[in-house]
Amino acid sequence: MIGMIFIYLIFEARGCMVCHSEVRKEYSEGVHYKERIECISCHGGNENTLDIKKAHADGFKGIPGRRKVIKVCTYCHSSPEKMKPYGLSFDQEILYYTSEHGEAFKKGNDEVAVCTDCHGVHRILPHNDPLSLTNKMSLPLMCGKCHSDFNMMKKYGISSDVVLEYNLSIHAEEVRKGNPHSPTCVGCHSTHGAVPPGIGDIEKVCGKCHIRTREYFLRSYHSKVWKELDYLECEGCHSNHYVEKTSHDLWKQKCIECHERESKSYKIAEEIYTLFITCENEILRAEKLTEELRKIPVDVEDFIGRIEEAKTYLIEAEPVSHSISVEEVKSFIAKSKSIAEEVQREAIRKKKLFESKRILLPIFWFLIFFTIALIIYYRR
Amino acid sequence: MKRRDFLKWIFRGTLSAWVLGAIGAIFSFIRIPRVERREFEKEIEVGEYEDLKIGEGKFIPHLKEPLWVIRTEGGYIALSAVCTHMKCILEYKPDEKVIKCPCHAAIFDLSGNVVQGPPPNPLERYRIEIRGERVYVIL
Amino acid sequence: MSFFDKVLKWFEKRVHLNELLSFITTFGIFYYPFPLDKSVKESLKEVTNRPVPYYSRWPYFLGILIFIQFLFQIFTGILLLLYYIPSMEKGYQSTIFIIRDVPIGYYILGIHRWGGILIIIFVMLRLLRFIYHKIYHPPRELFWIFAFLIFLLLSFQYITGTLLPMSDGNYWKVERILEIIKVIPFVDRIFSFLYGNFMIDKYMHLRFYISHVFFTPLFLFCIFYLHFLSVRKLGFFTSPKKMEPIYPGYFYDIFIIFLLLTGILFSLSVLFPAKYIQVFDPFKTPPKIALPFFILPFHFLKVKLPDTLAGVIMLILVLFLFFLPWIDRSKPIPLYKRPLVFLVSIMILLFLIITGIFGFYLK
Numbered sequence: 001m002i003g004m005i006f007i008y009l010i011f012e013a014r015g016c017m018v019c020h021s022e023v024r025k026e027y028s029e030g031v032h033y034k035e036r037i038e039c040i041s042c043h044g045g046n047e048n049t050l051d052i053k054k055a056h057a058d059g060f061k062g063i064p065g066r067r068k069v070i071k072v073c074t075y076c077h078s079s080p081e082k083m084k085p086y087g088l089s090f091d092q093e094i095l096y097y098t099s100e101h102g103e104a105f106k107k108g109n110d111e112v113a114v115c116t117d118c119h120g121v122h123r124i125l126p127h128n129d130p131l132s133l134t135n136k137m138s139l140p141l142m143c144g145k146c147h148s149d150f151n152m153m154k155k156y157g158i159s160s161d162v163v164l165e166y167n168l169s170i171h172a173e174e175v176r177k178g179n180p181h182s183p184t185c186v187g188c189h190s191t192h193g194a195v196p197p198g199i200g201d202i203e204k205v206c207g208k209c210h211i212r213t214r215e216y217f218l219r220s221y222h223s224k225v226w227k228e229l230d231y232l233e234c235e236g237c238h239s240n241h242y243v244e245k246t247s248h249d250l251w252k253q254k255c256i257e258c259h260e261r262e263s264k265s266y267k268i269a270e271e272i273y274t275l276f277i278t279c280e281n282e283i284l285r286a287e288k289l290t291e292e293l294r295k296i297p298v299d300v301e302d303f304i305g306r307i308e309e310a311k312t313y314l315i316e317a318e319p320v321s322h323s324i325s326v327e328e329v330k331s332f333i334a335k336s337k338s339i340a341e342e343v344q345r346e347a348i349r350k351k352k353l354f355e356s357k358r359i360l361l362p363i364f365w366f367l368i369f370f371t372i373a374l375i376i377y378y379r380r
Numbered sequence: 381m382k383r384r385d386f387l388k389w390i391f392r393g394t395l396s397a398w399v400l401g402a403i404g405a406i407f408s409f410i411r412i413p414r415v416e417r418r419e420f421e422k423e424i425e426v427g428e429y430e431d432l433k434i435g436e437g438k439f440i441p442h443l444k445e446p447l448w449v450i451r452t453e454g455g456y457i458a459l460s461a462v463c464t465h466m467k468c469i470l471e472y473k474p475d476e477k478v479i480k481c482p483c484h485a486a487i488f489d490l491s492g493n494v495v496q497g498p499p500p501n502p503l504e505r506y507r508i509e510i511r512g513e514r515v516y517v518i519l
Numbered sequence: 520m521s522f523f524d525k526v527l528k529w530f531e532k533r534v535h536l537n538e539l540l541s542f543i544t545t546f547g548i549f550y551y552p553f554p555l556d557k558s559v560k561e562s563l564k565e566v567t568n569r570p571v572p573y574y575s576r577w578p579y580f581l582g583i584l585i586f587i588q589f590l591f592q593i594f595t596g597i598l599l600l601l602y603y604i605p606s607m608e609k610g611y612q613s614t615i616f617i618i619r620d621v622p623i624g625y626y627i628l629g630i631h632r633w634g635g636i637l638i639i640i641f642v643m644l645r646l647l648r649f650i651y652h653k654i655y656h657p658p659r660e661l662f663w664i665f666a667f668l669i670f671l672l673l674s675f676q677y678i679t680g681t682l683l684p685m686s687d688g689n690y691w692k693v694e695r696i697l698e699i700i701k702v703i704p705f706v707d708r709i710f711s712f713l714y715g716n717f718m719i720d721k722y723m724h725l726r727f728y729i730s731h732v733f734f735t736p737l738f739l740f741c742i743f744y745l746h747f748l749s750v751r752k753l754g755f756f757t758s759p760k761k762m763e764p765i766y767p768g769y770f771y772d773i774f775i776i777f778l779l780l781t782g783i784l785f786s787l788s789v790l791f792p793a794k795y796i797q798v799f800d801p802f803k804t805p806p807k808i809a810l811p812f813f814i815l816p817f818h819f820l821k822v823k824l825p826d827t828l829a830g831v832i833m834l835i836l837v838l839f840l841f842f843l844p845w846i847d848r849s850k851p852i853p854l855y856k857r858p859l860v861f862l863v864s865i866m867i868l869l870f871l872i873i874t875g876i877f878g879f880y881l882k
Contacts, residue, residue, distance in 0.1 A: 174500070177500070178500070179498075179500035180500060181494070181497075181498050181499070181500060182498075182500075209497070209498050210484070210498075211484070211485040211496070211497060212483070212484050212485040213484075215485075295794060295796050296792075297615055297618055297619045297795070298619065299415075299619055299620070305441050305442075305446065308446070308462075308467065308469060309469055311467065311468075312467075312468040312469045312482065312483065315466050315468050315483040315484075316468065316482050316483045318483070319483070319484065319485075357789065358789060358790075360789070361785070361786055361789055361790075364782060364785055364786075365782055365786070368778045368779065368781070368782045370394070371394050371395075371398065371778060372775050372778060372779075374390065374391055374394055375391070375771050375774070375775060377387070378387060378388075378391045379767060379768070379771060398778075405623050406598065408622040408623060409598055409601075409621060409622060409623050409624060409627060410598070410601060411622075413620050413621055413622065415620045
């Protein structure tokens with residue numbers, strides 16, 4: 001007893017912690033401990049006594065359990081008065097019930113994710129804490145706890161490879177590099193109201209970041225027809241979770257899936273493909289020549305700037321190509337290509353000018369031998 | 381004897397041509413070439429302070445780092461003109477007071493922060509020095 | 520009396536011009552003691568009309584060739600000094616500026632670089648000739664000492680000069696050479712005292728620069744002067760039979776040598792230009808480092824043998840060559856008539872060549 005009081009005084013722990021010391025460490029790291037949210041806020045009971053019976057009276061709830069946990073959390077987290085000082089939103093409950101998780105929960109499914117599955121139980125950290133489960137870096141891992149579980153996902157008929165696929169994607173790569181704009185799971189599926197974006201919404205979701213691409217895509221014939229045909233907009237060519245860094249080969253690989261090889265539409269795809277490839281080659285050639293000249297060294301400051309300009313036009317043409325209009329793509333590619341070709345021409349001219357200095361050698365030797373012959377002849 | 385004289389003159393002429401050629405070559409080397417080169421420079425001269433009106437921007441094509449020098453109400457600012465996303469060359473829009481990327485519609489504000497779009501990092505900002513009436517960018 | 524003569528006379532009354540000319544002629548261009556008691560014009564006429572042995576023929580002209588080449592290096596070096604900025608950061612930039620933007624800077628730098636390589640080859644040939652004919656037979660031991668010192672100093676000039684452009688390849692070349700110097704006992708102490716602790720930093724760079732442009736050339740110049748003085752005192756070991764007046768014969772011969780040398784250097788600098796591709800990066804070793812040929816045997820020894828052993832071998836080799844006149848006591852006749860010396864020198868030569876070749880192909 002004296003020992004318990006001693007612990008009570010020394011560690012300044014709440015009454016609950018004297019007995020439930022196993023959660024003390026976990027709880028004291030969480031954000032709720034730092035904000036002085038006591039055990040009783042969730043579990044009920046009386047914390048000011050060390051008598052076990054008295055402590056577990058006064059509306060003691062025990063472990064809330066999966067069904068009740070949402071009520072426990074939303075008691076505070078749906079209350080605007082309580083959340084406002086922290087600057088937190090209070091619509092999580094409403095959002096949650098719109099999500100696939102919430103829908104299933106309403107139907108009585110206990111397996112589905114509730115608050116504690118994503119945020120942790122006692123050790124709840126804000127999402128910007130690097131140790132938090134909901135931190136950007138660990139988010140795919142956290143979702144993958146369930147969504148990579150083959151047996152669990154089989155019941156709902158969902159693929160269990162989504163996290164794996166995401167981790168291979170360009171988005172995941174950018175996240176690992178530290179790009180704050182690159183999306184993780186929640187970037188597209190939203191947080192509490194997690195749903196897969198439906199057909200017709202995909203271009204909106206992707207267009208959040210890929211603004212220009214969406215703009216030009218909406219101009220295209222595809223955007224009108226695909227909605228009627230229930231065809232997956234962006235996902236159709238770029239896949240959903242496994243979004244690779246796009247190469248121009250996609251024009252050859254993807255268009256053939258719907259269009260005949262001899263059809264007019266496929267011809268357009270091929271035309272755009274050749275436009276891109278030839279332009280890229282021209283720029284590469286210009287870069288190679290410039291690098292050769294730089295090593296000599298010849299002044300290439302001007303060339304490097306212009307190649308950068310050509311590259312800008314090429315990259316600009318990439319979103320434009322989503323309108324599937326050869327004329328529009330051509331107008332950008334033509335600019336890029338003409339700059340690259342001009343740089344090449346000038347680089348070759350400079351190189352030839354430099355190499356022409358070698359003509360000096362025979363002239364110089366001729367002069368030397370002429371003088372020597374003259375000296376020998378003169379002295380004789 | 382005449383042939384001998386002729387030879388003598390040729391001989392002297394050749395020798396003096398050598399000497400003159402060498403002197404000319406060395407003089408051309410000694411004279412400091414007037415080459416405007418920004419590659420290795422640590423500062424760039426923008427121009428007179430009053431050259432730009434408030435809200436106007438000037439593009440400076442520089443090898444390592446093309447720049448936008450913009451005059452605002454508070455004075456001059458210099459921002460990198462290379463998008464941090466895919467290295468596209470940025471455009472300054474005087475009407476909207478933003479810097480836009482033509483490639484992926486990214487928008488930067490005049491502090492270089494990303495307002496919209498995919499760029500991972502804000503634009504690099506350079507120090508401006510005003511000496512007398514002239515404006516310099518320090519790289 | 521022409522205007523030129525009047526000016527000459529004016530100066531002659533006030534300055535002892537003969538002394539000045541005799542100082543210049545000490546350096547062997549006109550190898551003849553200068554008469555001091557006559558007027559300048561008369562004594563010049565006398566000197567230039569005196570027949571001297573025909574030294575502008577193989578292999579007698581090696582010495583004068585080295586001196587001409589040395590003057591060439593000093594001249595181009597002074598020109599390069601006009602643009603080079605001695606600092607770690609700006610060294611590369613100014614080198615590129617010289618090559619790219621200064622008119623004929625490309626050739627001046629090329630000639631200076633190739634001249635440095637050629638002069639070492641000439642000195643080596645001269646040392647071989649010394650051994651072959653045993654020119655260092657007493658009382659001419661100093662000839663050898665001077666020649667060998669010139670070789671050592673020129674090699675050091677090569678190393679210090681290599682660092683100055685601060686390009687990637689050159690930086691790592693010097694780094695490798697420093698590793699070799701580090702294992703040689705005593706030499707490493709002297710080196711680290713003078714140049715810092717075997718790490719290329721700004722102080723070492725600055726000291727290399729000062730060494731390259733001032734101290735080593737100064738020492739070389741002193742040695743050349745002493746060498747010419749001792750040649751004057753002792754005379755040549757072997758003399759060509761044919762005699763020739765200094766002017767025009769000897770003078771034009773030297774002019775022809777000079778022209779040919781210019782042509783060769785010019786062609787080399789155009790056909791095999793130095794490549795300063797990028798600025799040095801102390802954290803990234805390039806895959807291939809091309810060391811100069813006279814370092815290769817030492818590089819091989821350093822890599823293949825334990826450090827101390829390699830260092831001792833190098834030191835013994837250098838000391839052995841330095842004290843050669845006192846070690847080799849054979850008669851002053853051509854090498855093939857002295858079997859023991861012949862065998863030893865051939866063995867050393869083969870050893871250097873073979874280790875050099877192995878050093879070249881070392882990963």
